[in-house]
Amino acid sequence: MPETIDEQPMLLTRLPPSQRQRRLAGAIAAMFIIAFAATLPFANTPLPRIDAWIPIYSTTFFINDTITAALLFSQFSIVRERAIQMLAIGYLFSALIVIPFNLAFPGLYAPFGLLGAGLQTTVWLYIAWHIASPLSVIAYALVKDAKNSEAMPKDPLRGEVVVTTLLVVAVVCLLTWIFTSHHNILPEIYRDSSSLAPLAKIFAALIFVLCLVALGLLSFRQRSVLDLWLMVTVFAWLLEITLQGLLLTDRFSLAWYMGRIFSLLASSVVLVVLLSETTTLYAHLARSAMRQLAARHARETAMDTMAASIAHEVSQPLGAIAANTEAALLLLGKTPPDTGAAKAALEDIAAASTRGNEIIVSLRSMFKKEARGRARCDVNNLIQETVSILRMELQATRISVSVELGAKLPKVMADRRQLQQVFSNLIMNARDAMQLVNDRTRALRIMSSISEDASDVIVTVSDSGEGISDGDRGRIFEAFFSTKSTGTGVGLTICRSIIDAHGGSVRVHENLPCGTTFEVLLPIERGNLAGI
Numbered sequence: 001m002p003e004t005i006d007e008q009p010m011l012l013t014r015l016p017p018s019q020r021q022r023r024l025a026g027a028i029a030a031m032f033i034i035a036f037a038a039t040l041p042f043a044n045t046p047l048p049r050i051d052a053w054i055p056i057y058s059t060t061f062f063i064n065d066t067i068t069a070a071l072l073f074s075q076f077s078i079v080r081e082r083a084i085q086m087l088a089i090g091y092l093f094s095a096l097i098v099i100p101f102n103l104a105f106p107g108l109y110a111p112f113g114l115l116g117a118g119l120q121t122t123v124w125l126y127i128a129w130h131i132a133s134p135l136s137v138i139a140y141a142l143v144k145d146a147k148n149s150e151a152m153p154k155d156p157l158r159g160e161v162v163v164t165t166l167l168v169v170a171v172v173c174l175l176t177w178i179f180t181s182h183h184n185i186l187p188e189i190y191r192d193s194s195s196l197a198p199l200a201k202i203f204a205a206l207i208f209v210l211c212l213v214a215l216g217l218l219s220f221r222q223r224s225v226l227d228l229w230l231m232v233t234v235f236a237w238l239l240e241i242t243l244q245g246l247l248l249t250d251r252f253s254l255a256w257y258m259g260r261i262f263s264l265l266a267s268s269v270v271l272v273v274l275l276s277e278t279t280t281l282y283a284h285l286a287r288s289a290m291r292q293l294a295a296r297h298a299r300e301t302a303m304d305t306m307a308a309s310i311a312h313e314v315s316q317p318l319g320a321i322a323a324n325t326e327a328a329l330l331l332l333g334k335t336p337p338d339t340g341a342a343k344a345a346l347e348d349i350a351a352a353s354t355r356g357n358e359i360i361v362s363l364r365s366m367f368k369k370e371a372r373g374r375a376r377c378d379v380n381n382l383i384q385e386t387v388s389i390l391r392m393e394l395q396a397t398r399i400s401v402s403v404e405l406g407a408k409l410p411k412v413m414a415d416r417r418q419l420q421q422v423f424s425n426l427i428m429n430a431r432d433a434m435q436l437v438n439d440r441t442r443a444l445r446i447m448s449s450i451s452e453d454a455s456d457v458i459v460t461v462s463d464s465g466e467g468i469s470d471g472d473r474g475r476i477f478e479a480f481f482s483t484k485s486t487g488t489g490v491g492l493t494i495c496r497s498i499i500d501a502h503g504g505s506v507r508v509h510e511n512l513p514c515g516t517t518f519e520v521l522l523p524i525e526r527g528n529l530a531g532i
Contacts, residue, residue: 083144090136118183204245433465
C-alpha cells in the first residue's frame with residue numbers, strides 16, 4: 001500500500017514541540033502553581049473594589065481572544081482542518097461574550113448593569129463563557145485526528161468563516177437576551193451583589209470536570225506546538241475555576257482578582273505563541289525564498305552563459321554549411337559547371353557537418369549513462385525534497401499538493417541533480433497549466449510506485465489544468481515546441497534526454513476528468529530487487 005504524505009504547510013498544528021518549548025511550558029505551569037499556592041491561604045481575604053478593573057480586564061480579554069480567533073481562522077483556511085475551526089469558534093465566542101459581561105456587570109455602569117441586566121446576569125454569562133471554552137478544546141482534541149480535511153473543499157473558505165462568525169454572534173446575542181430579559185427566572189447563583197449561593201459550586205465543579213477532560217485529551221493526543229500550549233491554557237483555566245468557583249465566597253476578594261488574572265494569562269498564552277511562532281516561520285520562509293531566488297538567478301546566469309556558448313559553437317559550422325551550400329549551387333549552375341570548385345565546397349560542407357555533430361555529441365555526453373555523478377538514489381526522498389523546495393511557489397498559486405509514495409521502493413542508479421531537475425520541471429509545468437483554473441480545485445498529485453513486472457520505478461505527476469490537445473500531445477517533447485506563450489520549448493526535451501540517458505522513458509497522457517499526467521519510468525537494476 002502506498003504511504004500518503006500530507007504536504008500541508010508547516011504550521012503550529014503540524015509542528016512538533018521542541019525540547020525548549022516543552023521546558024518553557026513546564027516553567028510557566030510551575031509559576032502558575034506557585035502563584036496559586038501563594039493565594040490559597042488568603043483566598044477569601046476581602047480587597048477594595050476597583051471599578052476600573054472589569055473594563056480593563058474585559059477589553060484586554062476581548063482584544064486577546066479576537067486576535068487569537070482571527071489567527072486560528074487564518075490557519076483553518078490554509079490547513080482545512082475542522083479541529084482548528086472548532087478552536088477558533090471557542091475563542092471567538094469568548095471574545096464576544098465578554099462584551100455583555102462587561103456591560104451587565106452590576107454597579108459598574110448602573111446599579112444592576114446595563115442591557116436590562118439583573119443580579120444573576122453576569123454570573124450566567126460567565127458560566128456560559130467558561131463552559132464553551134473547554135468544550136471547544138475538547139472538540140478540537142477529538143476532531144483533530146480525524147481524516148476529514150481531505151473531504152473539505154479546496155476553494156477559499158471566506159464564506160464559511162463569515163457564516164461561522166455570524167452564527168457565533170447570533171448565539172452570543174441569544175444568550176445575552178436570555179440572561180438579561182429573563183434574569184428573574186434564572187436559578188440563583190449570587191445571593192446578593194457579593195456572596196455566592198451553593199449552586200455556584202455545582203457549576204464550578206462542572207466546568208472543572210470539563211477542563212480536566214480537555215487537559216486529559218490534549219495530554220493523550222499531544223502532537224503539535226499548539227497542543228502543548230493549549231495544555232498550559234487549560235491548566236490556567238483549572239486554577240481559575242478553582243479560585244473563582246470552588247474556593248470563592250465573595251466578590252472582590254483575593255481569589256476573585258487572582259482568578260481574573262489567571263483568565264487573562266490563559267487568554268494570552270495561545271496568542272503569544274501564535275504570533276511568535278508565526279513570525280519565526282515567516283522569517284524561515286523568507287530566508288528560504290531568498291535562497292531559492294539566488295539559486296534561480298545563478299541557474300539562469302549559467303543557462304544564459306551555456307546558451308551563448310552553444311550558439312557560438314553551433315553557429316560556426318552552420319554558417320560554413322550555409323555559405324558553402326550557396327557557393328556549390330552557384331558553381332554547379334555555371335556553364336559549364338565548375339565541378340572541381342563545387343566538389344571542394346561540398347567537402348567543406350561535410351567537414352562542417354562533422355564539426356556540428358561533434359558539438360551535439362559533446363552536449364549530449366553530459367547525459368550519457370557513463371556520466372559521472374551517478375549513485376544509488378532514493379526516488380521517494382528526492383520527490384519529497386523537490387516538493388519541499390517548490391512548496392512556497394505552489395502555495396502562492398493555491399495549489400493543493402497530494403504526494404503518495406510507494407512503500408519500500410528500490411533505489412535506482414541515477415544522477416540525483418539531473419533527476420531533481422526533471423521532477424522540478426514537471427511540477428512547475430503542472431503549476432503553469434493550472435494558473436488559469438478557477439472553476440475547480442487546482443490539484444497536483446505526485447505518486448511513486450513499482451511497475452507490475454518490477455522492472456521500473458514509476459513516478460507520475462498529474463494536474464487538473466486545461467490539458468493538452470491530442471495534436472500537441474504528440475509534439476510535446478519536440479525541441480522548441482511549447483504550448484505556453486512564454487515557453488522556450490526546451491524543458492521537456494531536456495527532461496526526456498536525461499531520462500533516456502538513464503535508460504528510462506517519459507510518457508504523457510490525459511488525466512481524467514481534466515488535466516495531464518506525465519509518467520517517468522526509471523529502470524531498476526536486477527541486483528537491486530532483493531530489498532523489495
